[in-house]
Amino acid sequence: MSKMMEETERVIEQEEEKEGLVKEEIWSWGAGTEGQLGTGKLQDEHQPQLIHSLSSFTSISYLSCGGAHVIALTPGGRVLTWGRGTSGQLGHVEMVNCLHPKYVESLEGVFITHASAGWNHSGFVSDTGYVFTCGDGSFGQLGHGDYVSRCSPVQVLHFKTRHVVQIACGMRHSLVLLKGDTEDLIYGFGSGKRGQLGISDDKQKSLSIPHVTLGLENVKIRIIAANGDHSAAISLNGHLYIWGRAFCGASDVYRPCRVTADLPLIQVALGWNHALVLTGDGEVYMLGRYNYNVPTGIQNDNLMKHISEDEAVMQRVIDFDSRKVVQIGAGAEHSALVTDDGSVMTWGWGEHGQLGLGDIDDQTGPRIVSLCNEQSRKPCVGRVYCGSGFTFIVRT
Amino acid sequence: MSYDDVEIEDMEWNNELQAFTYPCPCGDLFQITKEDLKLGEEIARCPSCSLYITVIYNMEDFIGDSKKHVEPSKQQPIAVA
Numbered sequence: 001m002s003k004m005m006e007e008t009e010r011v012i013e014q015e016e017e018k019e020g021l022v023k024e025e026i027w028s029w030g031a032g033t034e035g036q037l038g039t040g041k042l043q044d045e046h047q048p049q050l051i052h053s054l055s056s057f058t059s060i061s062y063l064s065c066g067g068a069h070v071i072a073l074t075p076g077g078r079v080l081t082w083g084r085g086t087s088g089q090l091g092h093v094e095m096v097n098c099l100h101p102k103y104v105e106s107l108e109g110v111f112i113t114h115a116s117a118g119w120n121h122s123g124f125v126s127d128t129g130y131v132f133t134c135g136d137g138s139f140g141q142l143g144h145g146d147y148v149s150r151c152s153p154v155q156v157l158h159f160k161t162r163h164v165v166q167i168a169c170g171m172r173h174s175l176v177l178l179k180g181d182t183e184d185l186i187y188g189f190g191s192g193k194r195g196q197l198g199i200s201d202d203k204q205k206s207l208s209i210p211h212v213t214l215g216l217e218n219v220k221i222r223i224i225a226a227n228g229d230h231s232a233a234i235s236l237n238g239h240l241y242i243w244g245r246a247f248c249g250a251s252d253v254y255r256p257c258r259v260t261a262d263l264p265l266i267q268v269a270l271g272w273n274h275a276l277v278l279t280g281d282g283e284v285y286m287l288g289r290y291n292y293n294v295p296t297g298i299q300n301d302n303l304m305k306h307i308s309e310d311e312a313v314m315q316r317v318i319d320f321d322s323r324k325v326v327q328i329g330a331g332a333e334h335s336a337l338v339t340d341d342g343s344v345m346t347w348g349w350g351e352h353g354q355l356g357l358g359d360i361d362d363q364t365g366p367r368i369v370s371l372c373n374e375q376s377r378k379p380c381v382g383r384v385y386c387g388s389g390f391t392f393i394v395r396t
Numbered sequence: 397m398s399y400d401d402v403e404i405e406d407m408e409w410n411n412e413l414q415a416f417t418y419p420c421p422c423g424d425l426f427q428i429t430k431e432d433l434k435l436g437e438e439i440a441r442c443p444s445c446s447l448y449i450t451v452i453y454n455m456e457d458f459i460g461d462s463k464k465h466v467e468p469s470k471q472q473p474i475a476v477a
Contacts, residue, residue, distance in 0.1 A: 031422050031423045031424075031444070033423075033424070033444065034423060036423070067419060067423050068423040068424075084423075119419050138408065171419055193406070272421055331421075332421030332422075333421045349421070351422065351445050351446060351447075352422050352423075352444075352445065387423070388419075388421055388422065388423045389421060389422040389423045390423070
């Protein structure tokens with residue numbers, strides 16, 4: 001992108017700001033020792049922190065949080081990253097941590113519409129359907145046909161002539177969603193050891209070239225998700241498909257398996273040992289369980305209700321005082337949601353303050369996060385995004 | 397309670413830390429050194445939190461020639477047709 005275009009865009013963004021079109025608040029909390037909270041400090045935060053560095057320079061339309069880094073997209077398709085950068089996952093060329101949001105220069109001039117932050121790698125999708133990846137490539141998770149890490153986003157040539165719409169990055173693998181005229185296709189690459197690529201009936205070693213995920217023929221896909229060694233997709237008609245590492249100690253699933261649910265689902269969020277799904281009616285269900293030091297009995301007795309008698313895999317997360325849930329997020333071992341009245345609730349593992357409740361306690365059920373400023377009392381629409389041990393919200 | 401059981405082949409050798417590592421859900425890394433493994437230690441700890449994992453490995457693989465590279469440090473390139 002030329003200097004002039006860059007200048008023009010910057011001016012446009014400045015004008016947008018002047019007109020008051022932008023002004024969402026960005027808050028973060030939890031593990032922060034790699035700079036992932038964007039606070040400019042290398043420390044954990046147990047309470048929500050308002051991130052001035054982000055709100056001050058541009059509007060943010062989308063966030064994705066990984067192992068210890070964050071990708072932010074602006075409405076104009078520009079990309080900011082910060083946090084851990086030692087594997088090249090920030091795309092800043094220099095493989096170092098970055099405490100403040102910084103534009104990814106090599107993507108300037110490309111309009112990025114979707115992005116995903118994995119454990120130590122990143123994926124970006126452009127409006128023209130191109131895919132770019134950077135970061136740790138040891139398991140082939142960058143999709144370039146090798147096992148080399150990249151410090152700056154590189155186009156995945158396998159999809160050069162295809163139209164990609166989404167990417168999802170897990171711990172050591174990636175998924176890509178292609179929208180076709182007649183059918184949608186999901187491709188997987190990276191580690192397939194737990195079945196997370198869904199490309200065969202057996203476990204796979206690492207694959208550095210994208211392969212088509214099986215068992216989703218003639219299924220129209222709404223969203224794909226990846227975290228830990230898990231993969232998931234939700235179809236347009238509201239079915240959930242999961243593959244990869246087993247939940248609850250069952251066997252790993254090597255190709256997409258439809259989860260029995262009578263309710264149409266609209267969102268899925270994956271942790272390392274659990275998954276959340278959101279129904280069209282605003283209810284949240286959880287698969288699997290948290291896997292930290294909380295005794296299993298306590299987890300299951302509190303606030304969870306079994307709905308599936310045959311397998312008891314899906315449990316309803318209750319106690320929202322009749323509020324509906326509009327969005328969900330999952331970190332490695334914690335969960336978060338936004339209700340229709342704009343409240344943010346969190347539960348799960350809390351050792352790094354990732355629940356934002358002011359302490360480091362674990363919570364077996366949803367608790368309201370309070371944001372300490374005047375504006376927080378205004379009605380708002382928020383979105384929540386979880387990284388492994390930290391949490392972000394964007395409020396407009 | 398151990399967070400997870402992880403096979404040594406799924407851990408990555410980290411030159412800087414001089415340890416085998418595996419991602420910790422907090423964002424840091426579970427770590428165990430070759431010396432630990434030689435002594436039969438099977439717990440890899442995360443320096444940032446209370447969690448730890450159990451490493452599954454053969455102690456014999458780490459006893460003897462300490463210079464021998466016992467485990468691949470990272471996934472080796474695999475030819476893909």
